[in-house]
Amino acid sequence: MRTQIAIIGAGPAGMVLAHLLHRAGIDAVVVERRSRDYVEGRVRAGVLEQGTVDLLDRLGLADRLRREGLAHAGTNLAVDGEVFRIDMQALTGSCITVYGQQEVMRDLFDGAEARGLSVVFEAGDVELHDIDTDRPFVTWRRDGVEQRLDCDFIAGCDGFHGVSRGCIPDGVRREFERVYPFGWLGVLADVPPAAHELIYANHERGFALASMRSAQRSRYYVQCPLDDRIEEWPDARFWDEICLRLGPQAAAGVVRGPAFEKSIAPLRSFVSEPMRHGRLFLAGDAAHIVPPTGAKGLNLAVSDVAMLAEAFGEFYAERSAAGIDAYSARALARVWKAERFSWWFTGLTHRFPETGPLERRLQRAELDYIRFSRAAQTALAENYVGLPLA
Template identity: 55%
Template structure:
């Protein structure tokens, strides 16, 4: 088999890149380890920056999002029952965010790919990337018990943190940065109406909580829990009871509860791999970086990677300008580190930490008071609210030189 771009991973990043390249007449094949139903079963975020909304329009897959998605002009932060609303539209020059589940984006992209007759090779096992430093890279894998070889000019590694793409780059050619947080998020998805029109990030003495949503009838809620907690320790009733204690009292009073559709505990980490490009291999999304979900940046950072790579490859194939390749990693990493910093800041401000002493010798109680004071400033100052709003809606995509 031959193609111009081999895309490793059939999640939203790989699908979006494939659709955008197809719109430019650039041939691509997706190689995915699992089946399509498994991909659709992944429960992920649903807050989209305007940059991602624009990309979905450009890819021709925005119709259902515009019909069923919910535009949010603000976001709320609750500090021990005191509610602060960040007016995104006011403080981010008219920008807002779109609430539309990642699963639905994936579904829309899958449908568009199938309608266009583009190849997605599901259940490909033992995938390996070869000769990525040469002008003739190729991918090998096993499908239906038979070995296959896919020749290409470029490889896009969209296969997540545990995928093969990042590991293809030699250890001495990449540097990894990581911060593991001492708690996780217990998430519950339910077919219940959201408790509030906009998201609520709640900081309490009992720990953090997030009231999110997927639609007008489906809600997603999270609780900060110790990493030692086990899923079987949390019944639905126990989750709802604890959530009510962490949400603002008036919101908790109107909370509609119901059986969980999905429930899971996810650890929180910050992770970045540098560089994001090695020869003719490009890392995209979770293959190169992970952010704690507090800032709603995971999918959005992946989308900005896709936007940059799409422009790079379009220039290469349309103009024959291979110099654009060297711009990919620096452009992406500038945005990645900004997103990592904002997510780290939001996580530090809104969560309770049980660690004893910071690396600089500051005890935990003192550090907590520093963070509480900083958060109070940002929430009561117009300048502070503007910073949060601009970061939350997402900075503009950087163009190629």
Template identity: 60%
Template sequence: MRTQVCIIGSGPSGLILGQLLSNAGIDNVILDRVDRDYILGRIRAGVLEVGAVELLDRVGAGVRMHKEGLIHDGFELSFSGRRHRIRLKELTGTSVMVYGQTELTRDLMDHRDATGGKTIYDAANVTPHDFDSAKPYVTYEKDGVTHRIDCDFIAGCDGYHGVCRASVQDKGIQNYEKVYPFGWLGILADVPPVHHELIYANHARGFALCSQRSLTRSRYYVQVPLTDKVEEWSDDAFWDEIRRRLPADVAEAMQTGPSIEKSIAPLRSFVAEPLRFGSLFLVGDAGHIVPPTGAKGLNLAASDVHYLFEGLQEFYADKKTAGVDAYSQRALSRIWKAERFSWSMTMLMHRFPAEGEFGQKVQEAELDYLSSSTAAQTSMAENYVGLPY
């Protein structure tokens, strides 16, 4: 088989890139090692920056998002027994969209099917080859047969544990990483959100987050030690714990119910440099990970796709390489700003016993300053809604 761009990974970044390329008349094939149902069964974040919303509209997959998604003009911080609202719309002129990543992925898959895009699921042993030469190709196995796809470029949209970054570990890549000493215990439940906007809570018992997927489905988290096991946490124990970490009026209003999904996610900050190796490009989680505080993971993948598509479009339309040559630098510039923001929100809202009493007092002072400074709130709001591409 021959195509122009072979995309490895059919998560949101791979699907958005594939649709942008198809809309521009650039042939592409998407490969994934698992099937569609497995991908749609993964529970992921759902706060979209304006740039990600515009990309979904651009590919033609934003209709249901605008019908069912929730526009949030702000979010709340809870600390020291009080609540403070960050007024996103008022401070920046824009908002965020709350729409579950599972639903977003479903919309993208359906749109690709409707427009004739080619996706190959259950592709085993996907391997990129000769991406540092003029003739790259990708091999995979399906139904016991080995297949080969010759291409011009390979887009590695296959996540943190994917084959693409593993294939360049001996090519001069440098990894930067910070691992945090706790995880997020999260549950998904079919109960109405406790508040119409997100609440990030800093409490002596640890961080908590009240989030949502719709008007009838809520996503809640609490900070837990990395030694905790999800099976140690009953639903009742979770509900009791999160209510302890919230203001009394919020805790009293919280509706509880059986969990649909429950898991513990470790937190890390990670960046790989560079993001380009010849004709292979790392996109999204293949090249970087952020803590979920501030919801930048999917949004960073969207901006990566934007920069890569611009470069590929210029290459095929004008036979120029400036855009693909600049992809890594352009993407990393925005990535590191988002890494800084996610790190800063994580440090601000979680409890770090190892930092001692001095560290705790500095954190309290930072929250107090934030609540009294319009400039500080504007900076947080600008980063939360997303820096421009």
């Protein structure tokens, strides 16, 4: 088999790239190790930046998103129970849209089927070859048969645990990482959300977030020790804790109900540089991870591939390598800003082992500053709704 671009991984990065290339008339094949149902079923992101929504719109994939997504003009911060709102729309002219990653994936896969994009699911033992030559290729096993795909370029969109990043030699690759000393216990329940918009809470007992997936489905998180087990968090304990941390004003809106999904996720800041080596280009979680506090992971995956598709388009249309040569530096400039925001927002809202009385007072002083400063609110809102592609 031969194609122009081999895409490893059919998550948001891989599938958005496949659609962008298709629109540009560039041939691509996506190779995914899991089934469609598995990828579509993963409960993950839920907040889309304006730029992500606009891009899906341009790709003709946003009909359902426009109908069912919840546009939020603002977001709320609760500090020891006292809630204040940041009007993102008034401050930046943009808003965010709540639409689950599962729904995004369904739209991407349905669109791929309708447009005849090539996606190979359940590909085992995926390997990348000859990435530092002009003739790279990818191999995998399916139903016991070895397959080979020759290509011009490989896009490594295979997430944090994929094979692509490791193909960049140790002497070339530089990794930056921080693993946070706590996790997020997340719960999904079919109950109406506590409020129309998200509430991020900084409380003496730790961080909490009241979010949602739709008008009838709520998503809640509380900061918890990394070694906690799900069995230690029966529904009653979880609802009591979230209400305590949100404070009486926000908790008044919490509707309790049976949780049908409960999991503990670790938090990490991670960047691998460069995002290109030879004919291999990394995008999305394959190259970087952010703690979910800033809701940036999926959005960064989308902005990476928007830049990558532009670079490939330039290469094929104009026979110019300028775009692909600039890709890594251009993508990393935006990635580091999102890393900074996610790290900062996590530091502002969570309890760390070293958070003593002094650090606690400092956190509260900064939150108080944000509450009463238009400039500080604008800086937060600008980052939250998403910085432009540079």
